[in-house]
Amino acid sequence: MLTESQVREILGNLQEPFLHKTLAELNAIEEVKIKQEKNHVSVKIDIARTGTSEQLQLQTHVVNLLKEAGAETVGIRFGQLSDEVLAVNRQAEPEQGKNLLNSESTTFIAIASGKGGVGKSTVSVNLAVALARLGKKVGLIDADIYGFSVPDMMGITKRPVVRGEKIIPVERFGVQVISMGFFVEDNAPIIWRGPMLGKMLNSFFNEVEWGEIDYLLLDLPPGTGDVALDVHTMLPSCKEIIVTTPHPTAAFVAARAGAMALRTNHEVLGVIENMAYFESKVTGEKEYVFGRGGGDKLAEELNTEVLGRLPLDQPDWNEEDFAPSIYQEDHKLGKIYLDIAEKVAGLLN
Numbered sequence: 001m002l003t004e005s006q007v008r009e010i011l012g013n014l015q016e017p018f019l020h021k022t023l024a025e026l027n028a029i030e031e032v033k034i035k036q037e038k039n040h041v042s043v044k045i046d047i048a049r050t051g052t053s054e055q056l057q058l059q060t061h062v063v064n065l066l067k068e069a070g071a072e073t074v075g076i077r078f079g080q081l082s083d084e085v086l087a088v089n090r091q092a093e094p095e096q097g098k099n100l101l102n103s104e105s106t107t108f109i110a111i112a113s114g115k116g117g118v119g120k121s122t123v124s125v126n127l128a129v130a131l132a133r134l135g136k137k138v139g140l141i142d143a144d145i146y147g148f149s150v151p152d153m154m155g156i157t158k159r160p161v162v163r164g165e166k167i168i169p170v171e172r173f174g175v176q177v178i179s180m181g182f183f184v185e186d187n188a189p190i191i192w193r194g195p196m197l198g199k200m201l202n203s204f205f206n207e208v209e210w211g212e213i214d215y216l217l218l219d220l221p222p223g224t225g226d227v228a229l230d231v232h233t234m235l236p237s238c239k240e241i242i243v244t245t246p247h248p249t250a251a252f253v254a255a256r257a258g259a260m261a262l263r264t265n266h267e268v269l270g271v272i273e274n275m276a277y278f279e280s281k282v283t284g285e286k287e288y289v290f291g292r293g294g295g296d297k298l299a300e301e302l303n304t305e306v307l308g309r310l311p312l313d314q315p316d317w318n319e320e321d322f323a324p325s326i327y328q329e330d331h332k333l334g335k336i337y338l339d340i341a342e343k344v345a346g347l348l349n
């Protein structure tokens with residue numbers, strides 16, 4: 001049969017998830033009650049932030065530990081650590097607060113579109129690679145949680161490794177990449193809903209070891225639904241690039257994504273017109289197969305500029321180092337991406 005002091009000893013060594021000190025050090029075990037006849041242990045523990053996924057994890061730990069130690073059933077309540085305790089212990093924490101979301105040296109650039117299929121992911125991966133080719137330190141978050149495609153497009157076969165409490169992104173073509181695809185078995189569909197998504201994205205910011213980066217690009221979910229809005233709201237200061245095709249109706253739909261960016265106080269850096277034309281390799285003639293003028297119309301509406309126009313074309317595929325969607329540096333589109341990257345870097349200087 002467990003005693004109160006045994007329970008305190010067992011739980012005292014657990015880490016408080018936000019302050020990274022033990023529960024004993026923080027005096028965070030507020031109450032221990034033991035019902036001998038039912039072999040039931042109930043505890044009340046204070047943590048820095050209740051109602052979080054960290055709380056859930058800690059809860060699982062506590063229950064497991066107490067059951068291993070012999071408790072039949074476990075009751076657990078969480079309370080809030082006092083402001084005094086929080087203040088004292090946050091100060092004592094040297095590395096705390098080194099949150100990427102607050103990092104001044106990193107610029108967030110979200111790539112948005114009005115709808116799927118316009119090449120948002122293609123633009124995201126190639127712009128990231130182009131910025132890296134310019135010598136910038138670049139990260140890329142595949143924030144299209146349901147429709148992740150970045151790992152396949154970049155030909156990433158490795159998975160991230162975990163070091164300590166941090167996930168190390170996978171590097172490819174000089175870009176640090178993180179994607180939901182890394183955490184899903186066998187391409188299984190994802191059925192998570194909104195709140196989970198927010199947690200996932202938060203983890204991408206806080207639990208990933210980004211190191212020093214200049215630009216963190218986000219391949220946003222398409223459209224202007226809840227998911228896209230969540231991401232917009234989550235990033236306090238973020239630049240945006242809107243991708244559209246040249247078709248006037250596509251630009252019309254994309255304008256809504258632009259409006260969402262502006263409503264959440266995100267500065268629109270410019271518009272990228274993708275699938276702008278098809279250029280005949282034989283005659284060099286340009287055919288505007290998806291219409292014309294969409295990019296200009298959108299830029300005008302959003303009071304910004306067209307950063308570049310990409311024709312229809314595929315990368316040269318390399319069997320040894322396969323990355324189906326990455327254009328080589330000397331490819332016609334690779335060069336256009338370099339121009340766009342230079343413009344973007346110039347705008348952010």
Ligand SMILES: Nc1ncnc2c1ncn2[C@@H]1O[C@H](COP(=O)(O)OP(=O)(O)O)[C@@H](O)[C@H]1O
Nearest residue numbers: 116117118119120121122275310311312313314
């Ligand atoms: N400029 C382009 N030329 C040829 N194919 C392209 C071009 N841009 C995108 N694609 C193709 O169009 C499809 C949709 O692109 P994707 O980047 O996945 O769009 P989104 O992320 O907006 O849904 C992909 O198969 C991609 O390879």
Ligand SMILES: [Mg+2]
Nearest residue numbers: 120121144149
């Ligand atoms: Mg996509």
